[in-house]
Amino acid sequence: MTRRLCSFIASLQGHLAAVAVLALPLVAGCAPVEPGDSPPRQMVAAANPLAAEAGMAMLRQGGSAVDAAIATALVLGLVEPQSSGIGGGAFLLHYDADDRDVVAYDGRETAPGSADEGLFLKADGEPMAFWDAVVGGRSVGAPGLLRMLELAHRDHGKLPWPALFQPAIRLAEQGFAVSPRLHELIAGDQYLKRYPATAAYFHDAAGNPLPVGTLLKNQAYADTLKAVAAGGADAFYRGPVAVDIVEAVRSATDNPGLLSYTDLRGYQAKRRTPVCLPYRIWVVCGMPPPTSGGVAVLQILKLLEPFDLAALQPASPQAIHLVAEASRLAFADRNRFLADSDFVDVPVGALLDPAYLASRSALIDPAASMGEASPGLLSQHAMAPFQLNPPSTSHLSVVDAEGNAVSMTASVESAFGARLMARGFILNNELTDFSFRPAADGLAVANRVQPGKRPRSSMSPTLVLDRDGRFVMAIGSPGGSRIIGYTAKAVIAALDWNLSMQQAVALPNFVNRNGATDLEEGTSVVDAKAALEALGHEVNVIGMTSGLHGIRRLSGNGGAGLEGGADPRREGVALGE
Template identity: 80%
Template sequence: MTPAAAKPLKPLHRRPAPFLLGLLALLGLPALAACTLLEEPAPAPPRQMVTAANPLAAEAGMAMLRQGGSAIDAAIAAELVLGLVEPQSSGIGGGAFLLHYDAAARAVSAYDGRETAPSAADEALFLDAAGEPLAFWDAVVGGRSVGTPGLLRMLEAAHRDHGKLAWSSLFQPAIRLAEEGFAVSPRLHALIAADKYLKRYPATAAYFHDAGGNPLPVGHLLKNQDYADTLRLVAQRGADAFYKGWVALDIVNAVRGAADNPGLLSYPDLRGYHAKRREPLCLPYRRWTVCGMPPPTSGGVAVLQTLKLLEAFDLAALAPAPGESPGAEAIHLVAEASRLAFADRNRFLADSDFVEVPVDRLLDPLYLAARAVLIDPAASMGQASPGLRTPQAHSPAQLNPPSTSHLSVVDAEGNAVSMTASIESAFGARVMVRGFLLNNELTDFSFRPSVDGRPVANRVQPGKRPRSSMSPTLVLDGDGRFVMAIGSPGGSRIIGYTTKAIIAALDWSLTMQQAVALPNFVNRNGATDLEEGTGIEAAKAELEALGHEVNIRGMTSGLHGIRRIANGPQGGGLEGGADPRREGVVLSE
């Protein structure tokens, strides 16, 4: 049940009945006692919660929590269902980043399940015979763009560290739904209908279309026995059942056999894949501590940079009134900070296992204080330049179609998960095997390996993880206690969406639902984008007067967050937010 749907319990009577007043008078008791006796207590605030991009996924997570499962258990069950009911966004054929909060230890851990480039790949992977970059969609569709999936290895590692329920039990909701079927949602139907590449490969075409070749209609009962069979194997044997044996061989054959655009993925690539536990990036922001993922995603560094650059400004004074959009002054400051963060992101951020990424220097307080001076409240700086000198070239801009999915979980013990999972663009590489879609994450690499003779940090290298923008985030208070879990899909705009929600919740004291629903505004060191069809469009003229180039465009975020309420009728609890731009919900108990 979402917080908006919860209705407070009403007292049985507004006033004591006359006969009761008389009885109380005979007993010498005050009439107020009747009111007290007849008032029902306020409901206890929720202590465990799941918010995810589909109601069926959120329910699968809640089912694990009801059984005494941990936040990790719930996240795994929810993500396995998302791979079925929201196949265009994430799944076992892709990867993820996950932050976990341990309430007992008051500690954050970070898990990297990002895909890796095949061992046979090189810098020319996305170049044509003349050495020029391929057209984006020519690179995406087929086996060339498929990296080694990392999701299951990552989930297995996180479960080993923090799971409570049996691994096999976490797969049962997704297996049951796959076998019994689920109703095609309006969003899934619309995306199928709009995609011109889904008929490229027979297995994908047959799954998403009826016998006449038409997109599956809304409400169609879609079953997926192949997915159920794959999950059953992994439930019984662990992630090895995916990375070794027949499943792995089928993945390799599908990638290498993709007509017109075969890929390089090999059986040893799958056998040798390792999820990584990394050190989270945590910095103070005003009276809180904000934690994000380190490279190979750029999200943690960019979100933290943007927030720290804004600390010198009184954002609380610029809070929009409830139900209103942020004003031009607030948008301007956030956009200018984001310009600076993206200038550094586009130059320096990549897989730190392969190239030097100066994370410590980029997050150094003195460096950020010097960069913040470049923000002029009265005028836009235009395109920002990186703040450090390195031999690396600027990463050329290329398409980054939004897809992906985010979920947040808090269990009864106060442990929390913020996880963003993806197969990259909607429907990934459009290659389907054993009931799931394969990713096209390799197109997150820079197609050009060098610019003006200087190497691009995010160039293709064998075994390397492509740069991401996924930004799962945890916020703690000054004592290290959980405050908030947040994140979003949305391509490189994920960074702006997540930053917006953090500022709205922390600086502007909006509820979690208000923070995620607030109109979006993003700057990626270019034009400032304002969300089409919302009140934020009114800021366009004023922003242009400050020197911004402004675009009005659709901005379909998928923010899902949970926040701890410090004070309440029962001593505090949780509140959640699900992005109204998608099909997500908040469930709690």
């Protein structure tokens, strides 16, 4: 544990003291590492100290990385409800230290069986305004998180399923302190008062946003978790909980949705084969479709492989230029080809073919920007029209004492999802990740709405291995479609520039999504603006609140220890023992 993280936790004690069951172990587990101390051998990095401590509690009991990830995710759904939760979905990569194998778990939400391509079209055939589509039941897909966690636990869990729910249940019943970030997001959201249950939960009796430090209890969430702890995920997808989810979605009379009890009963999480490619002396693995993140991050890295990034200063103008150009090419392919491969033909093999990537890399000019890039393959699908992709979501990374690892990104999509609550949790608005327009230029859009389909995501949980298949790093981030750039930046910073995990996640952000190059305001990369403009970039200086949480195996000590990184732009920590 770094002194910075321990200092951060200590600064929160006024808020954490309200939850005695977790506050004391959190501080006790945060002794700074002194010279001569052994580095941590098990670790959790997550977006909230209470959530990370819940995961560590499972590891102390001999739990696996999946056990810890489940406990962490359930607490995140309580203390960070704007970002993730059981009313949403997730993608999880698991590394098995014995088999040196990576498996991908898909818990992405699905469109209702009665949905069609016109879900987000008005009567005149034009797309709805984005926020008109988001708020209410129309945007809610069948949640996938619990089915996915149950599947991963069946494969890799060690502790009993009910034990993993206890930290979140205790916190929900005893209450947790509203954090500064949660307060700010409540205060800044114009839609939270639209539906009574959500308005009452996030505001005081006078209708004001809950102040920082407010002890917030959620007995309804505790009761839901107790039911799932006792009855498995079926207690969520069948019976009274499912009935109440459907009622909340369909009774949003100003914007009702189509989700049905049948949709919930039929939801299935899926094991998928990860996408993996060699990158220099490592192997990088990501999630396959329906997320675009794994393919896009791998493309960015492979497009940059011919360039000597290690010779460049981290986040220097030349480094930013090269990464931005590679990102243009990756996003050009992403926007046309990536979607749910169970419904449309996604040419993953062709997009990751070494010869194809070498030909695309040759388009990168170190001395000038190419401007807007074009896709590199022929397609029967139209380019997806641009639409908003609000930054929310949460990422966690875990390594257990046996060396197994989890990289998991979870989301309810927009902050506070559809602004609907059922049984103590927020419902997602993930269906707005579909293209609102089903066709363009006479061709169907790959990411159009179809019944039962999973909307395209940008979530990019990533695992890095060495060439012998040993764990090197787990990383990922929230941030809408900028997730891809944030994750690629952290991977490059750790591998090419050999920054520590903490330095890699804290490095200023720079992102290109095949348009302007975005530089993180208030950071040193703003100094690169003039040099990038001279190379032909259009440059925007904006806030970019990533939430990178990573764990890296130390190269010394026989590779036995770990170091963690928690994004200073949010409220997370990396805890290890």
